[in-house]
Amino acid sequence: MGYTRVPLLLLVLQAHLCLVSPGVAGLSFSYDFSIPDPGRINRKILRPLPDYGNSENRCGGVICLHSSYVKNSSARVFYKQPVRLWDGLTGKRASFSTSFSFSMSGLRVGLNTTTLPKGPGTAFFIGPFPSSLPPNSGGGLLGLFGDKSSFTPTVAVEFDTQWDDGWDPYDATGDHVGINVNSIHSDSYSRDLAKGDLAAGTVSANVTYDAGSNLLEVTVRLANGSTTSISALLNLKKQRLPQDAAIGFSTGKGEDTNFSPVLISWSFSSTDPRTPLWVIILSSVASALLAASVVATLIFFTMRKRWAAMMKIESPVAKEFSYNELSASTNNFSEDRKLGAGSFGKVYRGDLKDPRMPPVAVKVLTGHMDSQIRKDFVTEVTTLCQLSHRNLVKLVGWCSDGKPLMLVYELVTNRSLDEHLHGQGRLLTWTERYQVALDIGFAIEYLHNGSKEPILHRDIKPDNVMLDDAFHAKLGDFGLVRQVNPGQGSLRGTTMIGSYHYMDPQCTNGSASTASDMYSFGVLLLEVATGKRSQASLDPEKGFPNSLTSTVRESYHKGHVVEMADARLNGDFDKSQMARVLTVGLLCVQLDRALRPEIREAINMLSNPSHPVPQLGA
Numbered sequence: 001m002g003y004t005r006v007p008l009l010l011l012v013l014q015a016h017l018c019l020v021s022p023g024v025a026g027l028s029f030s031y032d033f034s035i036p037d038p039g040r041i042n043r044k045i046l047r048p049l050p051d052y053g054n055s056e057n058r059c060g061g062v063i064c065l066h067s068s069y070v071k072n073s074s075a076r077v078f079y080k081q082p083v084r085l086w087d088g089l090t091g092k093r094a095s096f097s098t099s100f101s102f103s104m105s106g107l108r109v110g111l112n113t114t115t116l117p118k119g120p121g122t123a124f125f126i127g128p129f130p131s132s133l134p135p136n137s138g139g140g141l142l143g144l145f146g147d148k149s150s151f152t153p154t155v156a157v158e159f160d161t162q163w164d165d166g167w168d169p170y171d172a173t174g175d176h177v178g179i180n181v182n183s184i185h186s187d188s189y190s191r192d193l194a195k196g197d198l199a200a201g202t203v204s205a206n207v208t209y210d211a212g213s214n215l216l217e218v219t220v221r222l223a224n225g226s227t228t229s230i231s232a233l234l235n236l237k238k239q240r241l242p243q244d245a246a247i248g249f250s251t252g253k254g255e256d257t258n259f260s261p262v263l264i265s266w267s268f269s270s271t272d273p274r275t276p277l278w279v280i281i282l283s284s285v286a287s288a289l290l291a292a293s294v295v296a297t298l299i300f301f302t303m304r305k306r307w308a309a310m311m312k313i314e315s316p317v318a319k320e321f322s323y324n325e326l327s328a329s330t331n332n333f334s335e336d337r338k339l340g341a342g343s344f345g346k347v348y349r350g351d352l353k354d355p356r357m358p359p360v361a362v363k364v365l366t367g368h369m370d371s372q373i374r375k376d377f378v379t380e381v382t383t384l385c386q387l388s389h390r391n392l393v394k395l396v397g398w399c400s401d402g403k404p405l406m407l408v409y410e411l412v413t414n415r416s417l418d419e420h421l422h423g424q425g426r427l428l429t430w431t432e433r434y435q436v437a438l439d440i441g442f443a444i445e446y447l448h449n450g451s452k453e454p455i456l457h458r459d460i461k462p463d464n465v466m467l468d469d470a471f472h473a474k475l476g477d478f479g480l481v482r483q484v485n486p487g488q489g490s491l492r493g494t495t496m497i498g499s500y501h502y503m504d505p506q507c508t509n510g511s512a513s514t515a516s517d518m519y520s521f522g523v524l525l526l527e528v529a530t531g532k533r534s535q536a537s538l539d540p541e542k543g544f545p546n547s548l549t550s551t552v553r554e555s556y557h558k559g560h561v562v563e564m565a566d567a568r569l570n571g572d573f574d575k576s577q578m579a580r581v582l583t584v585g586l587l588c589v590q591l592d593r594a595l596r597p598e599i600r601e602a603i604n605m606l607s608n609p610s611h612p613v614p615q616l617g618a
Contacts, residue, residue, distance in 0.1 A: 026094070026272035027083045032265045033062040046248070049076040049133050063263035065102070065122055066251040074133055074143030077263070078248025082129035085245050086237050087273040093211035093237060096270035098247070100124065104161060104199040104261045119259030120162040120252040121198065123180070124207060126236070127154035129246035140164035143250035145184045153240040156180040157207055157218050161198050162254060175199075177220050179232045181239060185450060189232045189388070197222050202264065209236070211271075232388070318385050318408075319397040326350060326362050326399055326406055333364065340416075342463075342477075345404075349411060359411040360396050364404045377405050383455065391443035393466055393476030412466035412474055421462055422533050430573035432471045433528045437581055439473035440465060441603040444521055448514050448599050458512055460520035461502040461534075462527055501534040501546070506593055515593035518602070522588025526552050529581045531566030549589045556586055556616060580606055586616050 031045065046063060066075040086093040102122065120140040134146030144156050158178045174195035178186025201223025209216045217231045236245075247268065253259050329350035330337045337348045345365040352360060365377070377400070384395040384407075399406040417436060419425035428436070440460070447455040457475065464477040502523045504516035523534050526548055536546040555564050561582045562575050584605050588596050595617070597605070604611045 026270050027079075027081065027096075028269040029079075030267035034264050045080050046077045047080055047130075049078075049131060065249050065261045065263055066119075066253050067260060068253065071253065071255055072139040074138040074141070074250065074252045076125075076131055076133055076143055076248055076250045078129075078131040078246045079268070082244035083126075083247055083268075083270050084243060084273055085126075085241060086243055088243060091237070092273045093235075094271045094273040095209055095211045096268065097206070097208045098124070098266070098268040099204070099206045100249075100266040101202055101204040101264045102159075102249075102261055103202050103264060104159070104259075105201075118161070118199075118254065118256045119261070120164070120254050121158060121160040121175075122249055122251040122261050123156040123158040124205070124248075125154055125156040125250050126241060126245050126247055127156075128152050128242050129244055131246040131248060133250075137252075139252050139254050141184055142252040144180060151182075153182055153242070154180070155182070155216075155234065155236065155239060155241060156250065157205070158186060159198050159203065159205075159220075160186075161196075177218065177228060177230055179216065179218065179230060181232070181234060189230055190390075191220075191228045191230045193222070193228065197224070197226075200224065209234075211236075211273075318381075318395050321397045321399045321406070321408060323399055323401055323406075325352070326408065328353070329360070330362055333362075344477075350408070357396075361409045361411045363407045363409065365406065366404065381407070386451065387447070387455070389443060389446040389450070391439045391472075391474055392446065393474045409476065412468050412476070414467035414469065414471060416463050417465035417467060417473065417528075418462035420467065421527060421531055427568055428471065430569055430578070434574075434577055434581065435471075436465065436467070436473040437525055437528055438603070438607060440475055440521065440524065441599060441606060443473075443475040444517060445599045445603060448517070454514050456512055456514065457517055457520075459499060459502075460517060460524055461499050462524060463499075465524070501536045503536070504593075505591060513593070514598065515596050518588045518596045518599060521599070521602070522585045522596075523549065525581050525585030525588065529566065529578060529585065530564050531568055546589075549586070552582060553586055553616070556583065576609060580609075580613060583613050583616065587614065590616075 029045065050068070063077060065077060066073075068075060083096065084094060104119065104121070120142055123142050123144055125144060132152075133143050134141075134152060137143045137146035140160075140162055142156075142158060142160070144154055144158070145151070156179070158180055159175075160178060161175045175193040175198040176186070177191045177193065177198075179189035180186050181189075203223065204221040206219045207216070214233045214235050215231060216234050217229065219227060219229045221227050249263060251261055327333065329352050330348040333346075333348055337350075339347045339349055339361060341347065345363055348362045348364070350360045350362040381395070381398050388394065393412060394410040395407065396410055397408040399408070414420075415425060420428050444457070444460070447457055459477065460475065464475065466474045466476050468474060502520045504512075504519035506519075507516055523546070526532075527534055530548070530552065532548055534546060534548045552561065552564050555561050562578050564582060565571075565573060565578050584597070584602055587605075588602060590596055605613050
C-alpha cells in the first residue's frame with residue numbers, strides 16, 4: 001500500500017476542525033410544570049438523582065425536588081442536556097439567563113399540612129455533566145458539596161432556611177440567599193432574610209450571567225412581594241467548571257421527612273460560544289501560509305516577554321489597569337486627590353472613566369522595585385484576588401505596566417477607624433464600636449478559615465480598618481498578607497514587619513501564625529473599648545511591653561475592668577458588652593500563644609451573651 005502526501009493546508013484545517021465539538025450550542029427551553037401534562041413530556045426533560053419513580057401524586061403534579069423519606073439525605077434534578085460554557089478553540093464564553101419558581105413547603109400545590117415542613121433548603125447549580133451527588137452531602141450541605149476528597153467544581157445559588165455552624169455566615173439571623181463558589185461557604189456573597197421568608201409560599205428567582213463582565217446577578221422575589229438581590233464577579237472557566245456543564249437543582253433534607261420542595265416553572269437560555277466555521281477555515285489558511293513566520297515570531301516574543309510573563313496575573317474578580325488609566329483617574333496623582341500615605345506608599349482617590357465603576361482608592365507603592373519585590377507583588381495580588389467578603393476592602397484591580405506598582409481598592413468613604421478613635425473623625429457611639437469589633441472578627445475568621453489554608457493579615461490595627469457609609473468596618477491594607485503553605489502552620493524565618501504597637505511579642509522569634517493575628521485583634525479590641533492608643537516600647541528583648549494592655553490587665557485583676565471604658569462615651573454603653581470586649585481583648589493578648597482563643601471562639605464570646613468567657617490568669 002502506498003502513502004498519499006497530504007498538503008500542509010489540509011492538515012492544519014483538519015487539526016482546527018478537530019478542536020470544535022459539534023454537540024452543544026446555545027441552550028434554550030421554558031417549562032411550566034404546574035400545567036397538566038398527561039403524557040409526562042415535560043417531566044422527561046429532567047433527570048432525577050436518586051430516581052424515586054413516579055412521585056407526582058405526592059407533589060401535586062409538579063416536579064418534586066426531593067421525594068425521599070430518608071432523614072439528612074440529598075437529591076438532585078438536572079436538565080437532560082448540558083450547556084456549553086465556552087468554546088474549546090477560542091475560549092469564547094457563553095452568557096446565560098434562567099428564571100424559575102419553587103415552593104419550599106409544597107403549599108403552592110395543595111400539600112395538606114398544618115405546619116410548614118422544615119428543611120435546609122434547595123439550590124440552583126452549575127457543575128459537571130452528567131451530574132452526581134457528592135458523598136456525605138445531605139442535610140445542610142444541600143447535596144452540593146461533601147467529602148473534600150470528592151471535590152467537584154460547582155457554582156450554586158442557595159436558598160437556605162437552616163443556619164449551620166461551620167459554613168453559614170455568623171451574622172445570619174434567619175433565612176438567607178447565597179452564592180456558593182466551589183464551597184458550601186456563602187459568607188462572601190450572602191443576603192439575609194427574615195426567618196420563614198423562603199418557606200412562606202412561592203419564591204421566584206432570576207439568575208443572569210454576563211460572560212463579558214464576569215457578572216453573576218441573582219434577583220429573588222418572595223411570596224410577600226418583596227425582592228432582594230445579590231451579585232458576584234466570576235469567571236466560570238477559571239473556577240474550573242467544565243466546558244459542557246450540568247444545570248439543575250440540588251436539595252438537602254434534614255430531620256423533617258415531610259420537607260418536599262417543588263419546582264413549579266423553569267426557563268433557561270444561553271448564547272452560543274462556538275466559533276463560526278468560516279472563521280475556522282480562514283484561521284486554518286492563515287496558519288498554513290504563515291507557519292514558519294509564526295514559529296520565529298513566537299520565539300522572539302517569548303524571549304522578549306519573559307519579564308512580562310513573570311508579572312502576569314489572572315483573576316476572575318479583579319482587572320488589570322494601565323498606568324494611563326489610573327493617572328487620568330487621579331488627575332495625574334494630584335495632591336488634592338491624596339487620601340493618605342504610609343510606609344508602603346501613597347493613596348489617591350480615583351474616578352474611572354467607566355460609568356459603571358464607583359470611585360476607587362489607588363495605592364501607589366513606593367521604594368525600589370527589584371525583581372524579588374515584583375514577585376512578591378504578584379504573589380500578594382494573586383492571594384488578594386481569592387478574597388471576597390463584606391468586611392474586607394475589595395481589591396478592584398492592579399497595575400504593573402509602569403515604574404510604580406499600583407493596587408486599586410474600593411473607596412471606603414468614612415476613612416479609617418484610627419481617625420475616629422484618635423483623630424479628627426466623629427466620635428463613634430458604643431453601638432458602632434461594638435459592631436466594628438464584630439465586623440473585624442468576621443473578616444479575620446474569613447481569612448483564617450475561609451480557604452483550605454489560613455491567610456495571615458499580619459498588620460491588623462485601627463489605621464487599616466476602614467468605615468463605610470453606615471460605619472460598618474472593613475479590614476484593608478493587605479500589603480503584608482500571606483497564605484500559610486499546606487502543612488506549614490506558620491510563617492517562619494520572616495523579617496519582623498508591621499506596626500510594633502500591635503505586634504505579637506512572640507514574633508521576635510521570626511514566626512507569624514493565626515495566633516499573632518489574634519494578638520493584634522486583641523489590641524484593637526482594647527483600643528475600641530478604651531479610646532486610648534496602643535503604645536509599645538521598641539525593645540525586642542523585653543517583648544515590646546505595651547502600656548495599654550498592661551493597664552487594662554491591671555484593672556481587670558482589680559475587678560473593675562469596665563472603668564477602662566472610653567470616658568468620652570459618658571457611660572452610654574452596655575456594661576456587659578463592654579466587659580466582654582475588654583476581657584476578650586485581654587485573652588487575645590496573652591503572651592502564651594496556646595492560651596489565646598481562635599477567632600471563631602472569640603466571635604462567639606463577643607456576640608453571644610450566654611457564651612462563657614474564661615477567667616484570665618494572673
